[in-house]
Amino acid sequence: MADGAAAKPIKTALTNDDGIDLTIIELLFFAYRDFTSDPDKILAEYGFGRAHHRIVHFVNRMPGLTVAELLDVLKITKQSLARVLKQLIDTGHIVQVQGPRDRRQRELYPTAKGRALALALALPQSRRIHDALLEAVPGDRATVERFLKALVNPELRPQIDNLPVDRAGKIVGRDNGDE
Numbered sequence: 001m002a003d004g005a006a007a008k009p010i011k012t013a014l015t016n017d018d019g020i021d022l023t024i025i026e027l028l029f030f031a032y033r034d035f036t037s038d039p040d041k042i043l044a045e046y047g048f049g050r051a052h053h054r055i056v057h058f059v060n061r062m063p064g065l066t067v068a069e070l071l072d073v074l075k076i077t078k079q080s081l082a083r084v085l086k087q088l089i090d091t092g093h094i095v096q097v098q099g100p101r102d103r104r105q106r107e108l109y110p111t112a113k114g115r116a117l118a119l120a121l122a123l124p125q126s127r128r129i130h131d132a133l134l135e136a137v138p139g140d141r142a143t144v145e146r147f148l149k150a151l152v153n154p155e156l157r158p159q160i161d162n163l164p165v166d167r168a169g170k171i172v173g174r175d176n177g178d179e
Contacts, residue, residue, distance in 0.1 A: 038124035051084045053121055059094055059108045060118035067106045073159055093117055
Protein backbone atom coordinates (compact mmCIF):
# COMPACT_ATOMS: atom_id res chain seq x y z
CA MET A 1 0.00 0.00 0.00
CA ALA A 2 1.51 3.32 -1.05
CA ASP A 3 -0.48 5.39 1.44
CA GLY A 4 1.90 6.16 4.34
CA ALA A 5 -1.02 7.09 6.62
CA ALA A 6 -2.25 3.49 6.55
CA ALA A 7 1.15 2.03 7.45
CA LYS A 8 1.33 0.42 10.88
CA PRO A 9 4.37 0.89 13.11
CA ILE A 10 6.46 -2.13 14.05
CA LYS A 11 7.35 -1.82 17.70
CA THR A 12 9.81 -4.69 17.99
CA ALA A 13 13.49 -4.20 17.26
CA LEU A 14 15.53 -6.20 14.78
CA THR A 15 17.71 -8.74 16.55
CA ASN A 16 20.50 -11.15 15.67
CA ASP A 17 17.74 -13.80 15.75
CA ASP A 18 16.56 -12.36 12.41
CA GLY A 19 19.67 -13.87 10.80
CA ILE A 20 21.46 -10.56 10.57
CA ASP A 21 24.82 -9.92 12.28
CA LEU A 22 23.70 -6.67 13.87
CA THR A 23 26.63 -6.65 16.30
CA ILE A 24 29.30 -6.43 13.59
CA ILE A 25 27.17 -4.07 11.47
CA GLU A 26 26.78 -1.70 14.40
CA LEU A 27 30.44 -1.96 15.39
CA LEU A 28 31.35 -1.01 11.81
CA PHE A 29 28.89 1.91 11.87
CA PHE A 30 30.30 3.22 15.17
CA ALA A 31 33.92 2.59 14.16
CA TYR A 32 33.41 4.39 10.83
CA ARG A 33 31.69 7.31 12.57
CA ASP A 34 34.61 7.81 14.94
CA PHE A 35 37.31 6.91 12.40
CA THR A 36 36.08 9.70 10.10
CA SER A 37 35.25 12.27 12.79
CA ASP A 38 38.73 13.77 13.20
CA PRO A 39 39.42 14.11 9.47
CA ASP A 40 35.90 15.52 8.97
CA LYS A 41 36.75 18.40 11.33
CA ILE A 42 39.95 19.14 9.39
CA LEU A 43 38.17 18.87 6.03
CA ALA A 44 35.44 21.27 7.21
CA GLU A 45 38.09 23.96 7.77
CA TYR A 46 38.82 23.80 4.02
CA GLY A 47 35.19 23.45 2.95
CA PHE A 48 36.04 19.90 1.83
CA GLY A 49 34.24 16.61 2.37
CA ARG A 50 35.00 12.91 2.40
CA ALA A 51 35.31 12.74 -1.39
CA HIS A 52 38.19 15.23 -1.15
CA HIS A 53 39.74 13.05 1.56
CA ARG A 54 39.64 9.92 -0.60
CA ILE A 55 41.17 11.70 -3.58
CA VAL A 56 43.93 13.34 -1.53
CA HIS A 57 44.64 10.00 0.13
CA PHE A 58 45.03 7.96 -3.05
CA VAL A 59 46.92 10.63 -4.99
CA ASN A 60 49.40 10.80 -2.11
CA ARG A 61 49.61 7.00 -1.90
CA MET A 62 50.22 6.63 -5.61
CA PRO A 63 51.67 9.83 -7.11
CA GLY A 64 51.25 9.74 -10.86
CA LEU A 65 47.93 7.93 -10.61
CA THR A 66 45.93 8.71 -13.72
CA VAL A 67 42.43 10.12 -13.62
CA ALA A 68 41.19 6.83 -15.15
CA GLU A 69 42.95 4.81 -12.44
CA LEU A 70 41.53 7.04 -9.72
CA LEU A 71 38.03 6.60 -11.14
CA ASP A 72 38.56 2.85 -11.02
CA VAL A 73 39.83 2.90 -7.43
CA LEU A 74 37.02 5.12 -6.14
CA LYS A 75 34.28 3.55 -8.28
CA ILE A 76 32.71 6.92 -8.99
CA THR A 77 31.65 8.67 -12.19
CA LYS A 78 33.83 11.09 -14.09
CA GLN A 79 31.28 13.79 -13.30
CA SER A 80 31.49 13.11 -9.54
CA LEU A 81 35.27 13.25 -9.64
CA ALA A 82 35.50 16.37 -11.83
CA ARG A 83 34.05 18.88 -9.35
CA VAL A 84 36.02 17.63 -6.35
CA LEU A 85 39.28 17.22 -8.27
CA LYS A 86 38.91 20.72 -9.72
CA GLN A 87 38.62 22.13 -6.18
CA LEU A 88 41.76 20.29 -5.09
CA ILE A 89 43.64 21.54 -8.15
CA ASP A 90 42.33 25.12 -7.76
CA THR A 91 43.36 25.19 -4.08
CA GLY A 92 46.85 23.92 -4.90
CA HIS A 93 46.58 20.51 -3.21
CA ILE A 94 46.95 18.47 -6.41
CA VAL A 95 48.52 19.12 -9.79
CA GLN A 96 47.55 17.47 -13.04
CA VAL A 97 50.30 16.60 -15.51
CA GLN A 98 49.94 15.41 -19.07
CA GLY A 99 50.93 11.76 -19.43
CA PRO A 100 54.40 11.24 -20.97
CA ARG A 101 53.30 8.40 -23.27
CA ASP A 102 49.70 9.38 -23.95
CA ARG A 103 48.96 13.09 -23.99
CA ARG A 104 45.28 12.39 -23.33
CA GLN A 105 46.14 10.84 -19.98
CA ARG A 106 46.26 13.08 -16.96
CA GLU A 107 48.52 12.06 -14.09
CA LEU A 108 47.79 13.39 -10.64
CA TYR A 109 50.44 14.42 -8.12
CA PRO A 110 50.20 15.94 -4.67
CA THR A 111 51.79 19.29 -3.97
CA ALA A 112 53.54 20.08 -0.68
CA LYS A 113 50.20 21.53 0.45
CA GLY A 114 48.40 18.34 -0.63
CA ARG A 115 50.96 16.14 1.12
CA ALA A 116 50.57 18.16 4.32
CA LEU A 117 46.78 17.79 4.16
CA ALA A 118 47.02 14.03 3.54
CA LEU A 119 49.29 13.64 6.56
CA ALA A 120 47.06 15.82 8.75
CA LEU A 121 44.05 13.69 7.81
CA ALA A 122 45.85 10.36 8.23
CA LEU A 123 47.56 11.12 11.54
CA PRO A 124 44.48 10.98 13.79
CA GLN A 125 43.24 7.90 11.95
CA SER A 126 46.61 6.20 12.31
CA ARG A 127 46.66 7.09 16.01
CA ARG A 128 43.18 5.61 16.44
CA ILE A 129 44.25 2.38 14.69
CA HIS A 130 47.43 2.20 16.76
CA ASP A 131 45.50 2.66 20.01
CA ALA A 132 42.92 0.04 19.01
CA LEU A 133 45.64 -2.48 18.15
CA LEU A 134 47.23 -1.87 21.56
CA GLU A 135 44.04 -3.35 23.02
CA ALA A 136 44.35 -6.38 20.75
CA VAL A 137 46.44 -9.50 21.19
CA PRO A 138 49.51 -10.27 19.04
CA GLY A 139 48.45 -11.47 15.62
CA ASP A 140 45.16 -9.57 15.64
CA ARG A 141 46.43 -7.05 13.08
CA ALA A 142 46.71 -9.73 10.41
CA THR A 143 43.23 -10.96 11.29
CA VAL A 144 41.81 -7.44 11.05
CA GLU A 145 43.52 -6.90 7.68
CA ARG A 146 42.16 -10.21 6.32
CA PHE A 147 38.68 -9.40 7.64
CA LEU A 148 38.59 -5.92 6.10
CA LYS A 149 39.91 -7.18 2.78
CA ALA A 150 37.28 -9.93 2.81
CA LEU A 151 34.59 -7.22 3.11
CA VAL A 152 35.70 -5.87 -0.29
CA ASN A 153 33.93 -7.35 -3.32
CA PRO A 154 36.10 -10.25 -4.57
CA GLU A 155 36.50 -8.77 -8.05
CA LEU A 156 37.82 -5.52 -6.53
CA ARG A 157 40.36 -7.08 -4.15
CA PRO A 158 43.17 -6.86 -6.74
CA GLN A 159 43.10 -3.08 -6.17
CA ILE A 160 44.27 -3.78 -2.63
CA ASP A 161 46.87 -6.23 -3.90
CA ASN A 162 48.16 -3.51 -6.25
CA LEU A 163 48.83 -1.01 -3.46
CA PRO A 164 52.56 -0.50 -2.80
CA VAL A 165 54.03 -2.96 -0.26
CA ASP A 166 57.36 -3.38 1.52
CA ARG A 167 59.52 -6.53 1.53
CA ALA A 168 57.43 -7.99 4.35
CA GLY A 169 54.28 -7.57 2.26
CA LYS A 170 52.97 -4.68 4.36
CA ILE A 171 51.21 -1.97 2.33
CA VAL A 172 53.37 1.17 2.16
CA GLY A 173 53.54 4.43 0.21
CA ARG A 174 54.43 4.33 -3.47
CA ASP A 175 57.70 6.19 -3.99
CA ASN A 176 58.46 7.52 -7.43
CA GLY A 177 61.74 8.93 -6.23
CA ASP A 178 60.43 12.48 -6.65
CA GLU A 179 59.71 14.35 -3.44
